[in-house]
Amino acid sequence: MLEMRFHGRGGQGAVTSAELVARAAIDSGKYATAFPSFGPERRGAPVVAFARVDDQPIRLRSKIYNPDVVIVLDPSLLDIANPTEGLREDGLLIINSSHDVEAIRKRLGYKGKIAVVDASRIAKEVIGLPITNTTMVGALVKGTSLLTVEALIGPFQDRFGKIAARNIEAMKRAYAETNVNH
Amino acid sequence: MGRKVGIEVSIAAADAAALCDVDVVAAYPITPQTHVVEHLAELVASGHLDAEFVPVESEHSAMSVCCGSVAVGARTFTATAAQGLALMAEIVYIAGSMRLPLVMFLSNRALSGPLSIWNDHSDAMMVRDCGWIQVFCEDGQEVFDAIIHAFRVGEDPQVSLPVMVNVDGFVLTHVIEPIEYWTKEMVQKYLPPFQPVSRLTPEKPVSMGAFGMPEIYLEQKMAHNVALLNSRPIIEKGWTELAELTGRKYSAVETYKVDDAETIILGMGTICSTSSLAVDKMRAEGKKVGLVKLRLWRPLPSDDLRRVLAKAKDVVVLDRAICPGGGNAPVTSEIRAIMYTEPERPRIHCMIAGIGQRDVTPDDVCAMVDMALSQSIKDYHIYGVRG
Numbered sequence: 001m002l003e004m005r006f007h008g009r010g011g012q013g014a015v016t017s018a019e020l021v022a023r024a025a026i027d028s029g030k031y032a033t034a035f036p037s038f039g040p041e042r043r044g045a046p047v048v049a050f051a052r053v054d055d056q057p058i059r060l061r062s063k064i065y066n067p068d069v070v071i072v073l074d075p076s077l078l079d080i081a082n083p084t085e086g087l088r089e090d091g092l093l094i095i096n097s098s099h100d101v102e103a104i105r106k107r108l109g110y111k112g113k114i115a116v117v118d119a120s121r122i123a124k125e126v127i128g129l130p131i132t133n134t135t136m137v138g139a140l141v142k143g144t145s146l147l148t149v150e151a152l153i154g155p156f157q158d159r160f161g162k163i164a165a166r167n168i169e170a171m172k173r174a175y176a177e178t179n180v181n182h
Numbered sequence: 183m184g185r186k187v188g189i190e191v192s193i194a195a196a197d198a199a200a201l202c203d204v205d206v207v208a209a210y211p212i213t214p215q216t217h218v219v220e221h222l223a224e225l226v227a228s229g230h231l232d233a234e235f236v237p238v239e240s241e242h243s244a245m246s247v248c249c250g251s252v253a254v255g256a257r258t259f260t261a262t263a264a265q266g267l268a269l270m271a272e273i274v275y276i277a278g279s280m281r282l283p284l285v286m287f288l289s290n291r292a293l294s295g296p297l298s299i300w301n302d303h304s305d306a307m308m309v310r311d312c313g314w315i316q317v318f319c320e321d322g323q324e325v326f327d328a329i330i331h332a333f334r335v336g337e338d339p340q341v342s343l344p345v346m347v348n349v350d351g352f353v354l355t356h357v358i359e360p361i362e363y364w365t366k367e368m369v370q371k372y373l374p375p376f377q378p379v380s381r382l383t384p385e386k387p388v389s390m391g392a393f394g395m396p397e398i399y400l401e402q403k404m405a406h407n408v409a410l411l412n413s414r415p416i417i418e419k420g421w422t423e424l425a426e427l428t429g430r431k432y433s434a435v436e437t438y439k440v441d442d443a444e445t446i447i448l449g450m451g452t453i454c455s456t457s458s459l460a461v462d463k464m465r466a467e468g469k470k471v472g473l474v475k476l477r478l479w480r481p482l483p484s485d486d487l488r489r490v491l492a493k494a495k496d497v498v499v500l501d502r503a504i505c506p507g508g509g510n511a512p513v514t515s516e517i518r519a520i521m522y523t524e525p526e527r528p529r530i531h532c533m534i535a536g537i538g539q540r541d542v543t544p545d546d547v548c549a550m551v552d553m554a555l556s557q558s559i560k561d562y563h564i565y566g567v568r569g
Contacts, residue, residue, distance in 0.1 A: 019190075019358050026188030026360045033359045034188075038214075038300065038352035038539065059455040061353055062543040155188075 001054040002146060003064045006136075007083050008073035011043040013133030016159065017071065018049035020137055023155035024147050025053045033058050046077060053146060071140055072096055073132045075120065084110050094139050094178075096120060096132050101181045115143035117178040126170040127163075134160075134167035138174030149175055184363040191322035192217035192355045194363075195261075195287055195347075198329040200231045201369045205256035208236035208247035212266040213299045214351035215289035219261055241266040245273035252282040252344075253390055255381040257333065260284065263351055264291035264298075264305040271309055277344045278313030279406055280391050281379070283336035284344045285329060286314075290451070290502075291351040292538040300539030301351040303450065303502035306479070307512045313406050315345040315413055316480040318450040322361045324477075325349050327424060327432070330369060335420045337376050341413040348479070350452045352539065368427050410481050417478065434483035436475040437490055439465060443472030445551060446491060446528070448517065449500040450476045453535070453542055457500065460547035471551065476513070484520045491521060494528040498554045500547070501534045501562075510562040531555075532562035540566055 004021065008014030015036045022034035034051040041047050050064045065086055071094045072083045084093055091112060096119035097104055104116060119135040127134075134156065141147055149172060156171070157164045189197075196218045199207070207226070209219045225231035234251075238244045241262050251258045262270060267288060277284060292298040293305055306316065315336060319325045325347065332345035349355055364372075380388050394402050417434070425431040438458050440446055447457045454475040464471040474490055474497075476483075491497050501511030509515065514532035521527040531554035536542045550565050557563075 019188075022358045023188035026186070031360060032188060033357050035352075035357045038356060040213075040299070058359070059458050060544070061452045061456045062546075063541050065543075 001052055001058065001060075002069065002144070003067045004051045004053075004069040004071065004140075005064055005067040006049040006051070006071045006073065007077050008047055008049070008133070009077070010041045010045050010047050012073050012131055014047050014073055015049040017073065017133040017137055018051040020134070020152060020155045020159060021051050021140065021147065022053070023158070024151040027154055028147065028151045030055060031057050046080065067091060069094065069140065069144060071136055073119070073136050078107065082108060084108055087112070092143050094136065094143050096136060096139075101179060113180075113182050115139055115178050115180040117174050119174055122170055122173045122177065126173055127166050135170045135174040138171035139178040141171070142175045142178040143180050184365050184368065186360050186362045188358055189322075189361055190217060190356065190358050191325055191349065191361070193221050194322055194326050194361045195329055195349065196221035196225065197363065198326045199259040199285070199287075200225050201364060201366065202257065202259075202330055202333045202373055204231070204233050204259045206234045206236065206247070206251035206258045207260065208238050208244045208251065208258070209260045209262065210238050210241050210244050210266060212241070212263050214291060214301075214355045215261045215263045215266070215287065217355070218287055218289070222259070241270035242273060245270035245277060248284045249273060249277050249280065249282050252277075252284045252378070253280070253382045255376060255378045257337070257376045258284040259287070261287035261289065263289040264293050267305045267309060268293065274309050274312045274314070276391065279402070281342040281406070281409065282344055283342050283378075285332040285336060286344065286346050287329065288346050288348050289351040289355050290348050298538045299351075301353050302537050302539065303348070303512075304504065306346070306348050307503040310480070310512060313343070313410055314480065315341075315343055315410070315417065316348065317345070317477055318348040318479055319354065320452055320454050320475060322354065322357065322359045323430065324432070325354065326361050326363070327428065327430060330364060330373060331420050331424055331432075334373050335413065335417050337378075338416045339377065339379050341409065341416050342379050343410060343413060348451065353452050362428070364428070372423060372427055414481055414483070432477060433486075434478035435486040435490060436477060438473040438475070440472030440474065440490060440494075442470055443494055444470040445496045445498065445555065446472050446474050446494040447498050447500060447547065447551060448474040448476060448491075448513070450479060450513065451502070453500050453502065456542055456544055457547045459544040460551070463544055464548055464551065482516060482520070487517065487520060488524060491517070491528060492524055492526060496531065496555060497528045498531045498533055498551050500536070500550065501532060502536045504534055504537055504564065514562065531559060533565050534562055535565040537564075
């Protein structure tokens with residue numbers, strides 16, 4: 001089972017990211033669950049969302065304490081908390097940042113596997129808004145062997161309708177531009 | 183077969199009600215039930231569901247509208263949680279005693295105070311004795327199936343009782359997971375049109391909800407109790423036919439690895455999924471542990487419970503409601519009561535956990551079993567209290 005934690009700010013779509021990943025996994029014949037951090041959420045405040053993907057039915061209903069993958073949608077979150085908390089030693093940290101890998105490693109004191117993409121820039125260029133939820137899904141696909149870009153197209157179209165094309169484009173751009181560093 | 187989709191359980195629950203072609207939805211939004219009501223409102227507003235959506239000003243009114251609409255023969259659905267249920271409680275009892283077969287989605291949430299929007303079973307336990315059929319669901323598929331089953335059973339003329347479908351708030355309501363939808367054809371095959379035993383109509387006036395004088399109140403309560411107990415074969419028949427359509431067989435009491443179990447964990451709702459992982463873990467350590475999931479809370483399947491539990495040495499009940507000042511907790515209380523008359527009975531331990539959504543992991547369940555077996559806890563133990 002692969003457990004993921006998404007960090008974002010209310011309104012950026014961290015919950016939607018988790019949802020899209022779970023839907024794509026389910027459409028691909030896997031089992032998945034996605035859920036928000038249960039409770040009140042406010043626009044702009046830090047939020048987390050979670051997803052689990054497995055080849056067999058998922059019975060675990062408790063929180064995720066030790067994720068395999070942590071995805072950070074908003075670079076400013078690094079100023080207020082360390083998103084690597086609980087991340088497994090062999091886990092993967094995926095960060096939206098314009099800084100290079102070494103600078104991020106130094107700042108977080110993190111030595112594990114890391115993937116970096118300037119998702120805010122891609123989202124602004126492709127979607128016209130700094131909303132990085134779909135862009136970061138592309139980085140997640142690049143960083144893990146969990147899903148393919150193709151598997152996400154259906155869920156993107158269902159979720160975004162008319163604006164799906166631009167979000168798919170943003171995902172593909174992120175997939176191409178994500179720098180995975182072991 | 184229907185299609186399998188990844189969807190939020192609340193949305194799927196609303197879709198299930200819509201597939202049943204409900205005529206009236208009367209509900210007031212309350213966390214964590216909100217998405218159910220929002221989605222039904224959308225379905226009605228967009229013309230996908232031909233129903234009357236009554237945006238009431240309170241839950242007391244919601245349940246009152248539901249009573250009225252069922253009384254005239256309309257298929258009726260509502261949803262609430264915790265404080266909402268508290269506000270409608272007066273009419274919940276009325277719906278039961280008037281034998282009005284509406285279906286309610288209860289997004290189980292801790293009763294305030296202190297104010298909590300999070301999950302436990304204290305709300306359901308507050309109305310335990312309302313005389314409704316009450317089921318607890320473990321996953322989204324069960325929720326979807328349970329709603330269709332609820333209309334089928336509740337509206338059966340031999341039953342004619344409201345049904346409460348309990349769904350753990352947040353822990354289940356807000357989760358996106360795979361759910362196999364029924365097709366419209368499947369629902370039409372399974373669920374006949376609502377034909378109430380009697381209905382309010384100007385053509386043939388009847389009195390409903392008349393008061394019960396001391397000379398008749400007792401007999402009315404007795405008749406209601408008998409009706410609830412007698413609903414059991416119809417509930418089972420509903421599950422049998424559901425299995426024929428979907429391949430998913432439900433039962434009042436479900437078991438996991440109990441055949442040679444010396445210790446049985448017993449719970450209701452999502453804690454059972456987590457507990458099944460604890461069972462696997464303890465089995466791997468050579469411990470003979472099994473799990474009983476109690477799906478049907480009312481009418482209580484005492485016969486099945488006695489049969490399954492009598493063979494065990496120890497039963498660890500995971501109760502999700504605190505009973506302040508009481509002897510133990512609601513589910514344990516029932517299990518102890520029904521086992522008391524058995525010639526050989528297990529030790530029955532009461533573990534209160536997951537209150538106000540304090541997280542319960544498989545390791546917590548293992549720890550509770552260990553505590554129950556190794557410590558002499560007399561009445562009950564509230565697990566995980568800090569400080």
